[in-house]
Each structure stands twice: as C-alpha cells, then as structure tokens.
Amino acid sequence: MGIFWSIYQSVMIDFFTTDNTTRLLPVYRQFLEEHVYPIEREVISRPFRQSLTQLQKLREKAKEQGLFVPHLPKEDNGPGLSLIEFAQVSELLGTTPIGHFIFNCQAPDIGNMELMHAFAAPHLNDTYLKPLQRGEIRSCFAMTEPEFAGSNPVLMGTTAVRNGDDYIINGHKWFTSSADGASFTIVMAATDAASSNPYERASMILVPLPHPGVKLLRNIPVMGESGEDYMSHGELQFTDCRVPLSNIIGEEGKGFALAQARLGPGRIHHCMRWIGICQRAFDLMCQYAASRSLGGQRMLGHQQVIQFWIAESKANIQAARLMVLHTAAAMDKFGARAVKEEISTIKFFVARVLMDVLDKAIQVHGALGITDDTILAYWFRHERAARIYDGPDEVHKASLAKSILKKYGLKFERL
Amino acid sequence: MGIFWSIYQSVMIDFFTTDNTTRLLPVYRQFLEEHVYPIEREVISRPFRQSLTQLQKLREKAKEQGLFVPHLPKEDNGPGLSLIEFAQVSELLGTTPIGHFIFNCQAPDIGNMELMHAFAAPHLNDTYLKPLQRGEIRSCFAMTEPEFAGSNPVLMGTTAVRNGDDYIINGHKWFTSSADGASFTIVMAATDAASSNPYERASMILVPLPHPGVKLLRNIPVMGESGEDYMSHGELQFTDCRVPLSNIIGEEGKGFALAQARLGPGRIHHCMRWIGICQRAFDLMCQYAASRSLGGQRMLGHQQVIQFWIAESKANIQAARLMVLHTAAAMDKFGARAVKEEISTIKFFVARVLMDVLDKAIQVHGALGITDDTILAYWFRHERAARIYDGPDEVHKASLAKSILKKYGLKFERL
Amino acid sequence: MGIFWSIYQSVMIDFFTTDNTTRLLPVYRQFLEEHVYPIEREVISRPFRQSLTQLQKLREKAKEQGLFVPHLPKEDNGPGLSLIEFAQVSELLGTTPIGHFIFNCQAPDIGNMELMHAFAAPHLNDTYLKPLQRGEIRSCFAMTEPEFAGSNPVLMGTTAVRNGDDYIINGHKWFTSSADGASFTIVMAATDAASSNPYERASMILVPLPHPGVKLLRNIPVMGESGEDYMSHGELQFTDCRVPLSNIIGEEGKGFALAQARLGPGRIHHCMRWIGICQRAFDLMCQYAASRSLGGQRMLGHQQVIQFWIAESKANIQAARLMVLHTAAAMDKFGARAVKEEISTIKFFVARVLMDVLDKAIQVHGALGITDDTILAYWFRHERAARIYDGPDEVHKASLAKSILKKYGLKFERL
C-alpha cells in the first residue's frame, strides 16, 4: 500500500493542500491501513450485523483520535474542516467500502445531519440529531416511490394529512437506504397535493422508527444482495402513520426546496467518495499489471493495451478529481447555489469515470476480477447505481444544458 | 410477451429460416412462455438445488416434445439441426437464464458432449457421454489455473504422471464451472512438461467425481454469489488423483489441440446465447420505455435520449446477430477451421454489444434496473465475465489482427 | 493490391455470391486496378474539369466492356443486376473516390435516374433521362434550403406558382450537389403551401439548365474546397424561373412522397459506397502497419494498440457489410417499404463505422495520414458529411426508435 500513497501524492494535489490536510490526511491513512483495509473484504462478504461490534470498536478508536465525523464543525466534535479539506478526507475514506461508515459520515446519515442542522427544530435536534452525530443511532430518508418516476419531482403518492396535532401519513416508498435498523426516517409527503405551485406540495416529516404505522416490506434485493441493517435498501409501507405536527423539518410545503438543499451537497459527497474508489481500483489495476506474469519476466503491464487503460484511467481520474475539488472550493467560497451547474457536471462526469475505471480494473484482473477475492466486483455491482441515484445522469445533463442554453436566450416552458 | 415475438420476427431473420426453424421455433417459444419465463426469477434467486426437481420435470416435458438436446443429431435423440438452425434455437433459449439448462445444451456440458463425441473412446462414451446426453448426470471442465495467465496456454502447473496403468494427477484449478455436483470432470494436465513443442505438453483426462484425489475447495464467490450445483464455479485441488490411462480423451500430448477444438464451437454457442440475452433486455427496455409515465401521457420512451439508446441497441443487436448467424452458416458449410477469424470476431464484438445493451436497459429502468425485480441485474453481473471467459476480448483482438497482418506480409515470432 | 483482394474475398462474402457477381466482380476489379487507382489522386487534387476528357475515355472503355451503369437493367444498357449484386459492385467502385462517376452510377444522377424512370412522363425521359443514362449529360437535385432545417420536411420556402401553362418558381436552395455544369435540376417546391396536409404541399419539377431564372450563386466551400463541375455543391437562386407545367415529375402535391421514394434507395447506395471506402481505408491501414518500421524489424503492426484498431475495424466493417447486403437482399425480395427500419439502421450504423475506420487509418499513418499523399484525408473531410446528408444520424435514430416503440404501444403525435 506504500506505493499507493506515493502515487497518490502527485504534484497536482498540493494545490489544495492546507494545514489541516497536511496534518490529518496521514493520520487517516494510517488508520485505514492499520484497521480498515485488513477487514474490509470480510465485512462486505458476511451479513452486516455480524460486523457491528467490530465496527463500533473502530468508531470508538476514531473518536479517540479526533477523526470521527470529519464533516462536522468543532462544536459538534468534528475536526472543523472546510469542504475542500473534507473532500480530500472523504476521497481517502472512499478507498474502502466501509470507510465512511466507520467515521460516521456515510450516506444517508450525513445528508440527514446537514438537513436537520440547517432546518430542524431544536427539540428534534436534541432528540435525534445529537445521537446521530455521536454515532449512537442511524437514520434513513424516504423519498423515492416505485410508482412514480423520480425524475419528475411533482409526482408523489405519499400524503401527510393534518389530523388534530398530528400528521397521518400514508404511502409507499422504496430505496430508503439503511431503513433496516434505523431509529428514524425523514419522509417526503404531500401535505398540500392540490397546491397550484407543484413545487410547494410536499413537506419533510421526521418519523421515529420502529413505528406501528411503518412496515419494512423488504430489503430490496439489489444486484443479488438484499443485505441488512446499514447495508440495505428498504421498501416501506406507511399506513395511517401518526406523528406530531412538530415533527416537520422546516416549513410545510417546503419539502422540495429542502430536498434540493439536501441533495446538492449530497451529490458532491458521492463524487468525493467515487474518486476514492477510482483511486483504489487504479491502484489495484497497476499492482496487478506490474506483478502478474504472462510467462517469465513478461508481465501484464508490458501489454500496450493495458498501458493505455492505465494512462486513460489516470487522465480521467485526474480530471474527475480536479473538477470535484474545484467545485468544493467554489462551494466554500460562493455557496451551494453558485455551483449548481458544477454539481450537475461532476455528478455525471465522475459517475462515468467511476464505472469506466472499475470496468478496466476488472478486465485487467481477468477471472480474478469478477470474483470477490478483490473488492472490485463489489463496487462494480453496487456502484452501477451511481449513474442512477440522486438523479440519473440524464436528468443532470438535461438540466445543465438547459441552464446553459437559457443564457443563450433559449426559452423553456420550465427548467 | 406477444409483442416481443412479433418484434423478434423481423424481415431480416427470414433469410436464415429453414423448414426446421419454421416448425420448431414456435414450439420452443410456446414452451418458454408457458413453463420457463414464469419461474426464471424464482430459480435464480434461491439456492439452485431447491429448483432441481422442478427443472427436472421441465426436462422430461422437453424430452416428450422432442425439444431436448437441440444440438444433438437424431441418433442421439436430438432434433438433428444444422448449426445455423441451432443458432436460432439457442438464441431463443438464451432469452432466459435457465433456458439452456432445461434443454440440456448448457455449458460446460455441451462442450464436453461435443469433445467426447469427437475424440473419446467408446468405453468412456458409454459410461459418461450417454447419461450426460440424457441429462442424468452433469460434468465439468478443469482447465484454468489461478497461478497462470490463461492467455498463455503454455503455462500449466497441473501434471499427470504415468504410474503403471494409471495417471497420477496433481494440481490446482479454478473456474471449473458446475463442478459442484458434477459426475465427472475433464482435466487438462501436463503429461510431458518438458516437450520441446510447448503445444504438445498437455493432455485431457477424464476424472470421475466425487474422487478421493479431488477436493472442491470452494465454490468461488463471483459477483457476490458463490452459488451451488450447476450454478457455481469450483476451485479444485487434485492431490495424487489416480485414474486409468484409458481415461485419456484423444491422444496424449494433444490437449491443446483438443482445447481449441472444444473452445471454437463453445465460443459461438456463447455468442448465440448472448444474442438471446440482448434481445430480451431490448424487449424489457422497450416495454418499460413505452409504459413508464413521467407524468400524465408523457412516457419514458418519448425522451429522445432513450429513443437513441433503443435505436443504437437495435442496430448493434442486428449486427451481432447477423455476424453470428453468418459464422454459423459458414461453419456448416466450410467447417470450424475456416472460420477461425470469424469466431474471434464475434467473441469480442457480441460480448461488447451484450454489455452495452444490458447497461442501457438497466439505465432505462432506473432504480428498478439494479434490483432483482427484473432479470437485468442478474445478467449485468454474471455476464460481465463474457468479456473474459473463453479468452478475453484482448486475446481475440490480437489474434485476429495478427492473422490479418500476416496476410499483409508481417512476420510474427509466433502467432 | 493483390493482397487487398485476397483479404477482400473472405469466406463470408460467398453467401451473397451469384453467377453475376462471380463473373463481373473480377472484371470490375481489373478495370479499377488498371485504369482507376493509378489516377485517382491526381483527379481529386486538381480542378475537376481538367480531368473530364480523361474520365470520358474511361467511361467509353467501361461501355465497351459492358460495365457502364451497373444499376440499370439490360434494356437500358446496364448489366441487369439485382440490388444484392449491385451492392457488391457498388462497394467495389466505392474503394476509389472516382469509381461511381466513371461508371455513371454516381449520386445525385443515380437517384434522378431512378426517380424519373419510375415517375417521369415519357417526354421528359426521352429528353433528359436517356442522355443521362448514356452519360452524355449530368443532373442535380435541388431540395435543401439554407433557411429551413431539412429534418422538418414541412418547412419549405421555395414556391412554384401556376401561371398559364407554366410554373413560376422562386426560392433559394443549397447543397445542390453537382449543379455546376448540370443539364437539368429537379427542384422541390411548394405548389400548395396552404394545403391542410403538410405532406402534400410540395411537388418536384424538372428545370433545364442553364436557365435564365436560375443563378448559381456559388459553389459552396465545403471543408476548404469549393470544387467545380461534378465535384461541387451549388447554392442556387430561383427567380421567376418559368418552366412548363408538363415538367412536373409525378403528380402535383406528391413531392414529399417522391422524395421518400428517391431517398430510400439513395441511402442504401451511399451505404454500399461507404463500405468500399472502409475496405480501402482498412487495406491502406494494414499495408502501412505491416511495412512501416519503428526501427529495424519492429513494425507499426507489432504495436498492440494498432492490432486492436485493425481487429475492431475488421469487426465493424464486417458488421456494416452484412447489414447492408442483408438490407439489399430484403429490398430485392420484399421491396423498399418493407425495409424502412433497416434503411434507417444502416444509414447511421455504417456512417459511424466509416468515420471511425477513416480516423483510425489516418492515425496509423501518422503525419502522412493528414497529407494528400494518400486518399484518406480526402475521405476524412468529405465523408464527414455522411452523418448529415440524406437525413442526419439523429433523425434516423429517432425515426427507428419511434417505429419500434409504436409496436410496443407507445403513442406519438406524429411519427
């Protein structure tokens, strides 16, 4: 793994180096090398609950070293990093499938933390956000519905009807990641389905779990694995699910605005992590190419076509990283609204690079590449979703193009 | 599924229509629609042994209708099809993951049947080939070794040493598909490792299973699934495994020649099946595009980019099918040796189309596409191997190019 | 060039061999090798009129050998080939930029011949079609207008107004290929611009050239060359251009229907020719790869990446050829209407292969590839248009997809 890091620290990355990254990146690296890489394959190949104790110990260790919740400010016991600094930490954690979980900055919890920190009432934050930040509980986010295309946010079948001091929620959600075992969900539901402004129909409401009105129908089998606990994607039925009106996040009718606010940073978080996956896959590809003999001293890496894959992957990863770091730096400086185009851009650009690098790394490994003897096949099947979740590539491309073409004077009925 | 078949029977396919295909294809189709499509998802999502009884019943039904072993001549109880006819049946069976198994023309058994029919001694055929053809037993083929790159056939660690009237076999094999539960394996082993002609070092030897000298170390976890029985890929250890000299297939030292003879048709069999997968994925993609609403009457299929994927997929599948059918027809007419270039060509061309069509079909389905609620995700992860097994695409491309460049006068040390 | 033909006659092509192709293809080949390849570069690098005398002599020679107008039936002094036979001749002629012209089967004349043969009145055919078939005159086809997107056939600014026994035509056309020096043009003009059926607004009218009402504004500079005579693309101004009503082709208001009838076969003619270009570029690429030294005995063709380009090009060309031949055979058997989807498919599929093969052939040649010392650069710049003329790829993809999706029940306002 020594080579890995020396490759990693290329001349380019220095431009984004700060005192924090200089100090912390080596510490995170050492933690990963000592504690995480050695166990990652075991964790992902057995039912997740069997690893909880082991992972909890690592979380404690991370806390002791001040490495826990790297996205949080110091007042919340995080290291207080800027986004450009966190981007580099997150890329690092992304080099292993269990990195973000151990440091409690994993989706969907990180998104819920950000959302609640910005918009939730203090009583919700005391009860739910604080233990979430401390890693004592997990959460989930129930937005997608199987009956309606997610690319059209106006379509939503779940309703939340006021009844006295309560909302009564009915509806059907799926791809509620990590619902199995979560202590609460934030659910998107139509509170005013008849509103003339379709973007003001929905609200976000916190529902504690387990709850008599919420049934986990199944952990959806995704690419052959239903998974469990954190590593699962739940299908939920809400039936006359009653929660207090005060469980609303932000204002009623602002659900879509909150979703945008939540998803924007969420997308860059995914991108950061994807760069880490790319870098690790690239490293595995180079290691194997340099050491797998085709007979005598002739190695795979002497094959020109494999050299080309390595060169093209290097270029693509570098491009992806620069775009993500740049967007992070711009968000630090100008805020999330200013980089809307950039967020869309990196969402589809990095997802494509990710799938391409994984595919090439697998092909270099040959039959070994499709086994679970490396972690490549895990990412190959689970990150296929990268081009779909948080808005499929196609939605982001159309959105970016429309934003550009509007500057050239083209009219759209609606963006 | 009615639309599926009407689409399927485009004007083009008629050029390859014969009396046999006119008569048999509708019968196979009806069988699939009645008995196979309804159970396919259940079969692939539970341990394979739980389906054996159910599948055995279907095999009996297939036998009754004269549809079993469609690759075999009439004297072996098959329908006696030419390769161009079988290609069309095989494509049809390929539209479901369990099609070939039900009709007993699945790899690796079909390859072993062909190999033994051509080269094995009568006593072996009576004992092993006949029950294999009747679907009473299964077999496997132990060639690949984890320690050596398969792209260099000269490298082989497994040895078979003469000892009296026996061979004693020692070695380590993997990706011995369907070893779990097989009644015999054909193993490739070096019988004369010091031969000056590296292509005459190895032989093929039949080993009955279970055997005290053969240990199934594991079913290799591939893309998250170890599988079992027919649906598995075994890792085998041969330790002083003793079998009679008469268990040799063909002559000693001719192992590589036999492997080529076995793999050539094997590759076109895979290609036929892949076309079937493509066609099914295409059908699912079109169905979903035509019926998934984006709101009101606006459907996914009204999106221009999805129209482009459909058009490009149609073109690519058509190209792939024509190339495969053509190669089959040429094999019928000129024999396997004459179409060596064509076999290499379709191996990499169709595998690429396959992955591309699956990828697009999944993307059209969005989140649904990565679940196991359709069969797309199963193929996406299990057919990633299509670009690797039976020679990675890269080996076939280099081989084809060298064959062409030799005609232009370029010298190679060895092809 | 000997290697070229032996490569060319692969095992595959035999399936489309007929007595006619067996007899004629070698004769055409010999003609090209003796008379055409040696002069092609000279012809395309000087003003076209300087070559007319030389080319006319070759046309006479072609007539003497019965090779002229290979698309025409025997009663019109052609060899009477089926489309599948002509496809193979046309591919052959396509291997040189001046092949079709020499044999008088070049666009746009071939399209006009077919159109007039099917739809024009006898008096027009006596005066115009016969000498056109004999190669005594040339023609052009004025359809595209710079002001209106060709992908929307309803938009047309040119009008033809009845005035006594005449039409008076006014309008502005461009990309009227070969207008410079043509003896007549067929012009598409709105004869009933207000028709409630937008597809019945236009008609086709023959206009003799030169004509006082028609001005050749310029030969449009295309990719750096304005060209002249046959090798040019004219921009025409029609100003009160008066021609007799009897100059109409077919019925009034049927212009769009005629255009479709003309363009369908036109598209497959282009595809046949493109395969020829691909094959020649492939041949040049292989020749150069096999003979260009990188130092000592190490040749370009020993580079793996170049081997891959050759293999991929071989596969793509084979796919393209099979699709075109197949479509031709289907047109012979079922007629043009039955293969509408196939025509769209080959239009975009073959155009893409063409550009890809040319690009790779150039890259293999390095600096030489961008010079006019080979014919690759000529095709690279002039065939970029292949993805645009006769309907851009995008129109054909959308059209094909809509045709497919309609079978799946999807409704479109209009196809």
Added chain:
Amino acid sequence: MGIFWSIYQSVMIDFFTTDNTTRLLPVYRQFLEEHVYPIEREVISRPFRQSLTQLQKLREKAKEQGLFVPHLPKEDNGPGLSLIEFAQVSELLGTTPIGHFIFNCQAPDIGNMELMHAFAAPHLNDTYLKPLQRGEIRSCFAMTEPEFAGSNPVLMGTTAVRNGDDYIINGHKWFTSSADGASFTIVMAATDAASSNPYERASMILVPLPHPGVKLLRNIPVMGESGEDYMSHGELQFTDCRVPLSNIIGEEGKGFALAQARLGPGRIHHCMRWIGICQRAFDLMCQYAASRSLGGQRMLGHQQVIQFWIAESKANIQAARLMVLHTAAAMDKFGARAVKEEISTIKFFVARVLMDVLDKAIQVHGALGITDDTILAYWFRHERAARIYDGPDEVHKASLAKSILKKYGLKFERL
C-alpha cells in the same frame, strides 16, 4: 459575442485569476472582438500572403497596446506573465485561428524563441532571436523525416558533418511548419551517428534561409490545402548545406535533450490553444442550438440529444481546462521536469476533447457545419493533426503508463 464572454467567465475560472489576468484578459478580448473575429474567415480562406499587410497592422496595434508577445518577459517587451497567466491569454487567442499569429506567440516561432533564449549563443540571439521576438522575421523547425517514424527518436537520416569551421548538412525533412518564407530554420541532424548512446547522436543547428543548400521541395498538401507562407508545412531537402560550427544551438550531441526541452512547453502551448478552440466551438454550437428553428418556436436546442452534447462538451472542456491550468501552475511552481506526466496526460486528453467538441459542434450545425461559412470545418480538418504532432496520443499514453508502472516496480528495458 457578449454571451460568449459571460458564459466564459464561469465561477470556476476565478481560482486562477490574478491581477494580470484581471487587467489584461478584457483588453485582449476587446482587441479580438474589434479587430480579429471580423476578419478571421477572410484570412483563412484566401492565400495567406494576401493578408500579411493587414495582419502586420494588427501586430503594430498589439505592440502599441502592450499586448504583443504575451509569453515574453518585460525585458523582451512582453507583459511578463507567469505560465498560469499566459495560459489564460493563450486560450483566449486560441478562440480564433489567427490569434496567436497576430500576437507573435504562434508555433513554431514561440518554441524557437524559448529554445534560443535558453540555449543559443548571444551572437545567434542578436541576429535571429531579437528580430523574431519583434515579429520582423519568422522561423521554422526541421525535425521530422518522412522516412523514419517520429515516435522513435533514435532514427534520423539527416547528418551534419564537420568540415573545417563548418557543418555540412544533408538530409530530408518534412512537416517543417511555416518553412515557406522563414528567415531561418533550426534543424535536427546527427552529428555523431555512431555514438553508443543513441540519445546523444543528434544536434540542433541554425540554418539561415533562404540558403543555397536548402530546397523547399513543396508545401505539403494537408487536408486539401498546401497553403503558403506561415500557413504551410514544408518539405525540405538539405544538400551539402554549409553553415558555421558556431550556428549550433547548445552543445553538440545534445539535440534530443534540447528537443525535449523545446517540446515540453510546446505541448502545453498547444493545449492552451485547443481549449480556446473548444470554447469557441462550444459557443457556436450553443448559439446555433438556441436560434435554429425546427419549425415555429421549437429550436434545435430543445432536442434532448443536443442538450446532451452540450452538457457533455461543457463537462469535457471544463475538465480539460482545469488540467491544463493546473499543469501550468505546477510548471510555474516546480518546473517542467516535475510535470512530465501531466504534460503527457493533457496532450492526449485535451486533443481528444478537442476533436470531440468540434465534431459535435459540426453535427449541430448540420450541412452548414461542413461548409466554410463557419470556422468549424477549418479546425475540424486542421486540428485532426492535434492527435499526431508533438508525439501521437499513443506515444504519450504508453509513456505515461510506463512512468506509472515503474513506480509499481515493473521493469522496462528502456522507457
């Protein structure tokens, strides 16, 4: 063009903004808009010498405004920009085919200026470099030979033999850009062809032009145009060409080292310019998409596939720009040797993006795109060379991969 610049100044570019760029970029922009864009098409469509007077006037104007030679330090009458600053100016100048020429920072002169400034003796610099910097003369660089593959620098047929106080040079060069009308050339020739170190065989020697021993055989026809003067690529014959020994640049035997020193920055100069081309092509594509009607208010830009091209182009250009700017910044900070990998990376990455964006911009324009009525077709044919000159993409990919794989311990006989 106003939209162009507002698009151009995206949030991202600000990270590389300095006082110099803030001050100068708007001035360059205004100059281009007032004086250069209006004449660019005229200049590139007529023989270059007809424009010399006109261009000379613009050069004088540029000098008056302190904009001339933007790559030079203040002591040489340049603005004294860092490379990261010049990169942004150069990108801007690259938006027009005549931008660099007007400001006298065009290849090959800029490379010769840098080479001579670093390595040439004062007497050569007084006589040749100073007037070159003042734009009074032009120069060229004779390295490539038609007989030898440029990718192998050891192969060189041109020799320079000492004879008294002179070198006598014999050899054959081509792609000596701008040789026609140049006042001197720097020629690479073997001074010690038998040296045991193949990288120390050649030297660089300055030859004044015209010279009795140097014949301009032709301006090579490239993509249909031989061009003339600055816009040409010469083929030169050196026959007993005698120049003083003191005309050597640097030391004897150091030709390859100097070539590397010259080509490294040369490559980033090309990349900067290519980004400018991309940006302009992107702007033209967006303008056309936003304004070309498909009928009524439906514009090209409402087509989803065109939106996708715009989005993907935006992403790719942004990636390319960030990589180039980053490399420039790294060169400023660490020097050229430290960014060898990055130079190779941007060479092939940006060239690919360039060709892709030009191709899409042309396709959006339809038939107009292949005419010379826009500048896209000029770039399409002339920048095809971008993937070939200064080392084909393939050489850079292999070189980058080998550099990476060496870090992973893979041995190469020689890099």
